[in-house]
Amino acid sequence: MGKHGLNGKSVLVTGAAAGIGRAAALAFAREGARVAVADVDVAGGEETVALVEQHGGRAFFIRCDIAQAAQVESMVAHVVERHGRLDCAFNNAGIEIEHLPLAESDEATFDRIMSVNVKGVWLCMKHEIRQMLKQGGGAIVNTASVAGLVGAPLQPIYAASKHAVVGLTRTAAAEYGKAGIRINAVCPGIIRTPMLERALEREPRREKSIVKVHPIGRLGEAEEIANAALWLCSDNASFVTGHQLAVDGGLTAI
Numbered sequence: 001m002g003k004h005g006l007n008g009k010s011v012l013v014t015g016a017a018a019g020i021g022r023a024a025a026l027a028f029a030r031e032g033a034r035v036a037v038a039d040v041d042v043a044g045g046e047e048t049v050a051l052v053e054q055h056g057g058r059a060f061f062i063r064c065d066i067a068q069a070a071q072v073e074s075m076v077a078h079v080v081e082r083h084g085r086l087d088c089a090f091n092n093a094g095i096e097i098e099h100l101p102l103a104e105s106d107e108a109t110f111d112r113i114m115s116v117n118v119k120g121v122w123l124c125m126k127h128e129i130r131q132m133l134k135q136g137g138g139a140i141v142n143t144a145s146v147a148g149l150v151g152a153p154l155q156p157i158y159a160a161s162k163h164a165v166v167g168l169t170r171t172a173a174a175e176y177g178k179a180g181i182r183i184n185a186v187c188p189g190i191i192r193t194p195m196l197e198r199a200l201e202r203e204p205r206r207e208k209s210i211v212k213v214h215p216i217g218r219l220g221e222a223e224e225i226a227n228a229a230l231w232l233c234s235d236n237a238s239f240v241t242g243h244q245l246a247v248d249g250g251l252t253a254i
C-alpha cells in the first residue's frame with residue numbers, strides 16, 4: 001500500500017484537527033501508517049480520526065497543548081504505548097496573529113506566539129528525539145513557513161517564530177544525523193486552511209494581493225503541504241536532512 005513505504009509506520013501529527021495537519025493525517029493514513037492525531041481541539045481532532053476511519057485508515061486522538069511540557073511528554077509516551085515506537089513526527093501545530101507592524105505589537109502576543117510556535121516545536125522534538133534515539137532512528141518534519149525564510153511585513157513575531165523553527169531544525173539535524181534521525185522543515189506559502197479563512201475574515205480585501213505574490217497564480221492547498229511532509233518522512237528522502245523545503249508556488253523565488 002502506498003508509494004512512500006510508510007505502511008504500518010507509527011506517525012504523530014500535531015495540529016491535526018484542521019488544515020494542513022488534518023490533510024497530513026489523512027495522507028499518512030492513506031499510505032497505511034498508524035496515525036496519532038494530536039491537537040488542543042478535541043472536536044476537530046475526533047473528526048479527523050473519523051475521516052481517517054471512513055477512508056479505511058487507522059488513527060487515534062490525543063489531546064495535547066504543545067506549549068505544555070508535561071502534556072508533550074505524555075503525548076509521545078502515549079503514542080509509544082499504543083504503537084510500540086515512533087517512526088515519523090510531523091510537528092505542524094502553530095498559531096498566527098492579527099497583522100501589525102513591529103512597533104505596535106505587544107508583549108502578551110509575543111509570549112503567546114513564541115510559546116506555541118517555538119517552545120511547542122522544541123518540546124515535541126525533544127521528546128520525539130529521545131524516543132527515536134532509543135529505537136535507533138526516525139524522521140521529523142517541522143512546519144515552518146515562507147516567513148521562516150524571508151521577512152514577512154506586518155507579521156514580525158510570527159516571522160521570528162518561524163525562523164526559530166528553521167534554526168531548531170538545522171541544529172537538531174546536525175546533532176542527530178549519525179543517530180539515524182533525519183529532521184527537516186516544510187515552508188508553506190499561503191495555503192487555504194481555517195487559519196487563512198480567519199485572516200481573510202479580518203481583512204477580506206487581502207485575498208487578491210496574496211494570490212499575486214505566488215508566481216503560480218493561486219493559493220496552495222493543504223494536501224500539497226501534506227505531500228511534501230510525506231515525502232520528507234519517507235525513505236525516498238533518505239539523504240535529505242536539515243533542509244527547509246519551500247512549498248510556496250514560487251513565492252520565495254522572486
Ligand code: NAD
Nearest residue numbers: 015017018019020040065066093094145190191193194195
Ligand atoms: P489551522 O489554524 O487551520 O490549524 C492549526 C491546528 O493547530 C488547529 O487544529 C489548532 O487547534 C492546532 N493548534 C493550535 N495551537 C495548538 C497547541 N498549542 N497545541 C496543539 N495544537 C494546536 O492552521 P494551518 O493553516 O493548518 O497551519 C498549520 C501550520 O502551518 C502552522 O504551523 C502554520 O503556522 C503553518 N503555516 C500555515 C500557512 C497558511 O497559509 N495556512 C502558511 C505557512 C505556514
